[in-house]
Amino acid sequence: MTFHRPFLVSRKLSRPTLSTRRSTSGVGAYRDDAGKPYVLPSVRQAEEKVIASRLNKEYAGITGVPEFTKAAAVLAYGKDSPALDRVAITQSISGTGALRIGGAFLARFFPGAKTIYIPQPSWANHAAVFKDSGLAVEKYAYYNKETIGLDFEGMIADINKAPNGSIFLFHACAHNPTGVDPTPEQWKEIEAAVKAKGHYSFFDMAYQGFASGDIHKDAFAVRHFVAQGHNVALSQSFAKNMGLYGERIGAFSIVCESAEEKKRVDSQIKILVRPMYSNPPIHGARIAAEILNTPALYDQWLVEVKEMADRIITMRALLKENLEKLGSKHDWSHITSQIGMFAYTGLSPEQMDALAKEHSVYATRDGRISVAGITTGNVGRLAEAIFKVTG
Numbered sequence: 001m002t003f004h005r006p007f008l009v010s011r012k013l014s015r016p017t018l019s020t021r022r023s024t025s026g027v028g029a030y031r032d033d034a035g036k037p038y039v040l041p042s043v044r045q046a047e048e049k050v051i052a053s054r055l056n057k058e059y060a061g062i063t064g065v066p067e068f069t070k071a072a073a074v075l076a077y078g079k080d081s082p083a084l085d086r087v088a089i090t091q092s093i094s095g096t097g098a099l100r101i102g103g104a105f106l107a108r109f110f111p112g113a114k115t116i117y118i119p120q121p122s123w124a125n126h127a128a129v130f131k132d133s134g135l136a137v138e139k140y141a142y143y144n145k146e147t148i149g150l151d152f153e154g155m156i157a158d159i160n161k162a163p164n165g166s167i168f169l170f171h172a173c174a175h176n177p178t179g180v181d182p183t184p185e186q187w188k189e190i191e192a193a194v195k196a197k198g199h200y201s202f203f204d205m206a207y208q209g210f211a212s213g214d215i216h217k218d219a220f221a222v223r224h225f226v227a228q229g230h231n232v233a234l235s236q237s238f239a240k241n242m243g244l245y246g247e248r249i250g251a252f253s254i255v256c257e258s259a260e261e262k263k264r265v266d267s268q269i270k271i272l273v274r275p276m277y278s279n280p281p282i283h284g285a286r287i288a289a290e291i292l293n294t295p296a297l298y299d300q301w302l303v304e305v306k307e308m309a310d311r312i313i314t315m316r317a318l319l320k321e322n323l324e325k326l327g328s329k330h331d332w333s334h335i336t337s338q339i340g341m342f343a344y345t346g347l348s349p350e351q352m353d354a355l356a357k358e359h360s361v362y363a364t365r366d367g368r369i370s371v372a373g374i375t376t377g378n379v380g381r382l383a384e385a386i387f388k389v390t391g
Helices: 041-052 066-077 094-109 126-133 152-161 184-197 220-227 259-273 283-293 295-325 333-337 349-359 379-390
Strands: 087-093 115-120 136-141 167-171 200-205 233-237 249-255 342-344 368-370
Touching (some): 041 283, 041 295, 066 233, 066 249, 094 249, 094 259, 115 126, 126 136, 136 152, 184 220, 200 220, 249 259, 249 283, 283 295, 295 333, 295 379, 333 342
Parallel strands (some): 115 136, 167 200
Antiparallel strands (some): 087 249, 233 249, 342 368
């Protein structure tokens, strides 16, 4: 993708919990099997090492802690990716901040229409972030209410209908809010359609490792598009996969045409970030960098992030199993075929209202629940409530 002329001018600058009584299933944060907030042991150890180092509290550079951003790029694109030397990357205020920087960058420099296409549905904040960045927002087909799965045909049709050279936002894995992801083969077809239309791809990867438990599997779409010659934009978050919710650690990156263009893009990103917040926070970035750059901690983190993903996968299986044991005649296979923190149950708004009023189970009226809030202690009660409402 080649951006218009100002892009080339370089300037120098100095997301439930469920309880046995009243319950909610909307909070987008991981909980352990006791329903409590969870701090990864690797994060505790990394933080202890950071504190013991007695580092100063000076400002980070505008684009953040370099030990973090370099490692974040490797995590996303792969350590052997030939694109690494042409990736412009900046630390951001978690994934939201990365999306905001990306939106502002595209609003300023994208040579085509300043419109971004997002899936229907998408994360509730996507439209607001992009509109506030200066982009118009349109939607493309994604979720099929009838099948409670991916509307693949509709998605491809909308990619083909959009004007050539449009911007498309894709969820890299663990689609929020549906939990419905394309298969690798479907991603290949999506890439081919995007390439044929000359579209520009912006990936939101908020759940790498946290979705399947495998950081490489979860990064498949991003890496495949890059391997096929797409110079993508990417938002990363370390809220979920490291449990660093309150530390607000993320990264925004762009794969550039060359190392030379990378320098120009990096300069323009600094110009965008400077009046937004000047410099990102350092503590969480140092923790993440310690984990990503210390082999023993990195290996430990990989095990821990898989344990979190596996717990969520297990809760999906238990919910489906409990519903079937109760004698439900509905097909609940979508609960286990979906992935990530959230699940679309297929319940109607009226059924969700009944869950709240009659069983004190609270969630959004679109039928979404946060699987992270399900525990071995409450899954039975949740299944009973859903069964009584759905029959």
